[in-house]
Amino acid sequence: MTTRIVIHAGFHKTGTTSVQSMLRENAALLEPHVRVYLKDAFEGLTESTRSFSLDPTKKTLAAVARFSTAFFNEIALDDPRPILMSSEDLAGHMPGRHGLECYDSAGLVMKALSDAAFLRFGKETDLTFYFSTRTREPWLRSTWWQNLRSTRLTDDFQTYSNQFDAARSLDDILEEIAVDVAPAHVTSFLLEEATDLPLGPLDPLLTLLDLTDLDRATLTVLPPENVQPDLGVDAVFLALNQSALPEKDVQEAKRIVRKMARRLDP
Template identity: 70%
Template sequence: MTTQIVIHAGFHKTGTTSVQSMLRENATVLETHLRVFLKEAFEDLTTSARAFSIEPREKTLRQVAEAANAFFGTLDRTDPRPILMSSEDLSGHMPGRHGLECYDSAGLVMRCLSEAAAHHFGRNLDLVFYFSTRDREPWLRSTWWQNLRSTRLTQDFQTYSAQFDDARGLEDILTEVAEDVGLARVTSHRLEDAETLPLGPLSPLLALFDLPDLDLSSLQLLPPENVQPNVGIDEVFLALNRSALPEKDVQDAKRTIRKMARSLQV
């Protein structure tokens, strides 16, 4: 029996939160056809992948390999259902944090995952690495917004984006991953191309599986999540980050403003 595994390992700000929310929402329907594992099922693995991204050393890579082997070791080789893993943190920290300009550690992390999966399942393995991507400018703007709301980032978008002028693009990272994972396949889909699909960004991911008995029309489509509100609050957040206000006051203010912004969009 061949076990199919699809690892949705990134990238941040490409619809991954929406995908994972729909996987949770439709868990009861999907569990008959698919074994779905989200971040909470392999926290040690995502933690070690993030650590390696900011400290790429032999020791931290070994910790990734150990966590990968530990996770795959828990999977039942006799279960005929294919496996789906989804967490953008498998690619490391999001660029714009910890001085990172791109996912330079992703290839070696995926190699660890590939080797651990092959060790557990042997030759009876069909492994696919799937990455959702996005056009460069909207992706950078979205990472800027995420960092703006979650940290004390003080750069405006123009200054922020300029630091990525010489950084490798997402397609370059995909090429490197493909070189690192051996016989495993690497595939991707642009967020912009998924917007009109029946299940949005979840559609190209489920299309990788052969699930003839799954009625896709029975799955619940959810609205996009974690999207920047288009009401001008980015300038407010930038001013808060640049202020001398204590961290707790800044975070409290951001939560209140985001709640107000959501109410305007209902």
């Protein structure tokens, strides 16, 4: 029996939260057709991938390999359903944090995952790494917003984006991953092109899984999540981050502003 595995390993701010929310919302309908594993099923693994992205050494890569092997070894071999893993943290920390400009560690992480999967399920395993992507400017703006609201980032968007001028593109990273994980497959889909699909960014994933017995029309579609409100909140957060207020006060102010924005944003 050939096992089909799809690993949705990134990238951040490309609709991944929306995908995972819909997988949770539709868990009962999907369960007869696919084995779905989200971040809470392999937290040790994502902790190790984030650590490796900050400190790419033999020791931290060995931890990624160890957690990958442990995860796959817990999955039954005699279950005919395909396997889906989904967590953007498999690609490491989001660029813009901790001095990271891109996913430079992702290729070796995916190689460790592919080695563990092939070891467990055999060389004939149908393994695909899937990455949701986004065009450059909207992606940078979205990562800026995420960092702005979650950290004490003090750069305006232009200053923030300038630091990525020499960074490798997401397409460059995908080409590197494809070389590292061969004979596994690597594919991607632009968030902008998924917007009008019936199930939004979840649609390309289900297509890869080839769930012929699943009636997609029965699945619940959720609205996009983690979207930046178009209310000028970014300017407020930037001012808070640049202020001398204590961290706990800044976080509380952000919480209140976000609550107000959710109430006002249509």
